Each structure stands twice: as structure tokens, then as C-alpha cells.
Amino acid sequence: MVSPAQQTLFLPFDNGILLPPVGETRFLAAGIEANTALGDVWKTALTCLQPFRPDYLKLQSTGFHAVTRLDDHARFDGGLLLLGKHRGRNEEWFADLLSRVAPGGTIVVCGGKKLGIDSFRKWAGKTVAVEDRLSKNHAVVFWLTRPAELTDEAIAALRPAAKHVNGQFHTAPGMFSHGEVDRASALLAGHLEGRLSGAVADFGAGWGYLSAECLKYPQKIRKLDLYEADFEAIEAARGNLSGFAGDVPLAFHWHDLVSEPVTEIYDTVVMNPPFHEGRATDVSLGQAFITAAARRLKTGGRLLLVANRQLPYEATLKPLFRSVETLQETDGFKAIEAKK
Structure with missing residues (x-):
């Protein structure tokens, strides 16, 4: 309709x-x-x-x-x-x-x-x-x-100016968290150390902030794949991460995680899933992201997720993962680790 x-x-x-x-x-x-x-x-x-x-x-x-x-x-x-x-x-x-x-x-x-x-x-x-x-x-x-x-x-003169974040990330209007680091993503970034391994995927990667944080631990990462539904954002991420990757292979996927299957298998998935369709809260978006991650994580693999505290993602996580742990709740957000 x-x-x-x-x-x-x-x-x-x-x-x-x-x-x-x-x-x-x-x-x-x-x-x-x-x-x-x-x-x-x-x-x-x-x-x-x-x-x-x-x-x-x-x-x-x-x-x-x-x-x-x-x-x-x-x-x-x-x-x-x-x-x-x-x-x-x-x-x-x-x-x-x-x-x-x-x-x-x-x-x-x-x-x-x-x-x-x-x-x-x-x-x-x-x-x-x-x-x-x-x-x-x-x-x-x-x-x-x-x-x-x-x-x-x-x-x-009608075109809005692009904004640079931290002097290194290019962002443009229309992208999620245009012009600033999202507070929820920053919370999750503080819990990446010691939890990343092997093949890593960033679901809903936006302009690449969380992926850049993952690349701070290159000795733990075999490859990093980014998935994002906004073409302009994934293209911005391609440019933003060019100076971060080092020897870590990167792949950029313009992809709808709700309707299109993921074919790769991963050891770690990080995500700050979307939860709005227009102006309305739509929990099913995050639930679809979680289900997609569970399908493509190895046994023993790890999902690292951040979300608004009131979103009921635990009900989706618990049937799909062996263990679900809240790492931190603060400022209206929660960071969660789920093990397959």
C-alpha cells in the first residue's frame, strides 16, 4: 500500500x-x-x-x-x-x-x-x-x-553542508547520526575489547563508526564485513574506513537485512539496529537483525548489541542464543552480549 x-x-x-x-x-x-x-x-x-x-x-x-x-x-x-x-x-x-x-x-x-x-x-x-x-x-x-x-x-546554496565527525569521518544529511557519534554506538564501542574475534560483521553499519572501533583491534579480526541499507551511508563508510583497515580485508554490502539473506558465516556480529519506520517505533526491525545474526553466527559465536533500554529484544535473543548478558545499562541504553 x-x-x-x-x-x-x-x-x-x-x-x-x-x-x-x-x-x-x-x-x-x-x-x-x-x-x-x-x-x-x-x-x-x-x-x-x-x-x-x-x-x-x-x-x-x-x-x-x-x-x-x-x-x-x-x-x-x-x-x-x-x-x-x-x-x-x-x-x-x-x-x-x-x-x-x-x-x-x-x-x-x-x-x-x-x-x-x-x-x-x-x-x-x-x-x-x-x-x-x-x-x-x-x-x-x-x-x-x-x-x-x-x-x-x-x-x-540550497545544498546542506556535509559534516565531519572527529575530524575523520565524512557524513551527510540523511544518514543515521549525521554529524555526530551516536551515543548508543559509543556505549557499545566501550565493550568491544576482548570480545571480537575472527570474521566480524557490522549489521546496520551506517557511515562506519562501529566498524572503525572494531578496527582498533586488528590482531583479533580476520576480516570485517559491513551491511547497510542506505547506499549513501555505505559509500561514506567505504571512504571513512580506507585509512583504518591496515591488513584487515573489508567488504561493503548495500543490503537489506530484513528481506535479503546473508551468505557468509561469522564469529562476531556487532549491531546498533534501527527501530524506527518513519516516526513510529518498529521493534520488528531489530528483531529481524537479531534473527539474521543468529542464523549466520558460528556455534560459540558472539553477538554484541546496543539498543534503547525499553526495547524488548531479550525475548527474541533468549530462544536463539545459549546465553544473554546485559553488559551495561546507562543513559537510556543497554549493551548486550549474546553467545550462540
Whole structure:
């Protein structure tokens, strides 16, 4: 079922206010989900910019053309933007649309009211005049025409700045814990010494903080594999760890741990699993990560996990592991060691 906000995104076309694509018309769509109700005209016209692997896979499997990044020379006749929860990534995508859509082309933007669509509309309107808006399904859609006189400098000014953490890690808006070390991950990092061995995996690796902490003990690690569903984050991790690895072989997997199987076997898995789907808590995400780890750990292998203290992961861990021990509880988080 497609989100109400995405239904609202297409409302100006459904109502005949805006013209849908015809012939060779091409639209760039940033952040949209797969929607089988969209006809072949839209499927043919759309290039879907989607770095989040679960949504990317659904788009591809339902016949849409999905990409993680745009070719330098890609240009379009119109654009669509479905806002996500990360304001910085929304701003980056809006700038992408302005730089890729031809002058005179229509750009349509939609988001839920709780995601700040009204403030985003006012922000966008400071650079390009908003022509009109509609409201439905607790969402707002607005549209504008890409001006011919808009300069590259004006578009560049819209892009949020990347942030460096500890002077060494590159992070960008949209990534988990953009611009700072996550406190829960830092808690788990304090318990890695003496607990890492052999083949190690980082499930939900983000931009690579926990993996970098693992690499502080290279004499204990035979190899380190990173798994992450956000393409931009795993690519950032690839760059961030280039100076840390030494002789430890690294592998970077753009991977959905919920729907895609892991094929390797590990001695140690570390994780700070996600627990939000949009704005709602979704314990099943962390449970899926734990189940995936249990399947791919050797007998005697070790899972090192950190989570918010109130999340009931012990009920999932205990049937799958020989022993489960809370290493530390502090500041609303818990670090757990589970042995297979």
C-alpha cells in the first residue's frame, strides 16, 4: 500500500491541473515508493532516485527504473519529490531537481504535515516562486516551474553542508547520526575489547563508526564485513574506513537485512539496529537483525548489541542464543552480549 503522502503527490495530475508525461517526456522522482497503481506511462517516464535498498528493490521488482545516484549528464523534463524524514536529504534532492530539470519544467513536491512540508514549502519559495498547493490525506503538495534564470550558484546554496565527525569521518544529511557519534554506538564501542574475534560483521553499519572501533583491534579480526541499507551511508563508510583497515580485508554490502539473506558465516556480529519506520517505533526491525545474526553466527559465536533500554529484544535473543548478558545499562541504553 503506497503512503497517503505519495497518493497526494500525484493529485495535481489526477485532477487535471498538471499534465502527466506524454511521449518521450522524462521525470526525475526522488524518494518515491513503488506503486503498482501508476500506469505504464508513468513507469516509462520516471527515473526513481532511491538510495534506501528496501524501497529500491520494490521499485525494481514492480517495473520502475530505480537508481541510487544520477549520471552526471542526466537531464529531465519534470520532477517529483516525496519528502522523507531527513530534512537535509530533502533539501539535497530539491537542489538535484532544480539542477536536472530543464527550464520551464514543472517540479512537484509533497510531504506529510508532520514531516514539515509547510516549512519546506516556505524554504523552497525563497528561491523559486511556488505556483499553487493542494492538501489531502494529512499531506500537502505544491508545485513550481524551474526558472530559466536560476544560476548554479543559487542551486548550490540550497545544498546542506556535509559534516565531519572527529575530524575523520565524512557524513551527510540523511544518514543515521549525521554529524555526530551516536551515543548508543559509543556505549557499545566501550565493550568491544576482548570480545571480537575472527570474521566480524557490522549489521546496520551506517557511515562506519562501529566498524572503525572494531578496527582498533586488528590482531583479533580476520576480516570485517559491513551491511547497510542506505547506499549513501555505505559509500561514506567505504571512504571513512580506507585509512583504518591496515591488513584487515573489508567488504561493503548495500543490503537489506530484513528481506535479503546473508551468505557468509561469522564469529562476531556487532549491531546498533534501527527501530524506527518513519516516526513510529518498529521493534520488528531489530528483531529481524537479531534473527539474521543468529542464523549466520558460528556455534560459540558472539553477538554484541546496543539498543534503547525499553526495547524488548531479550525475548527474541533468549530462544536463539545459549546465553544473554546485559553488559551495561546507562543513559537510556543497554549493551548486550549474546553467545550462540
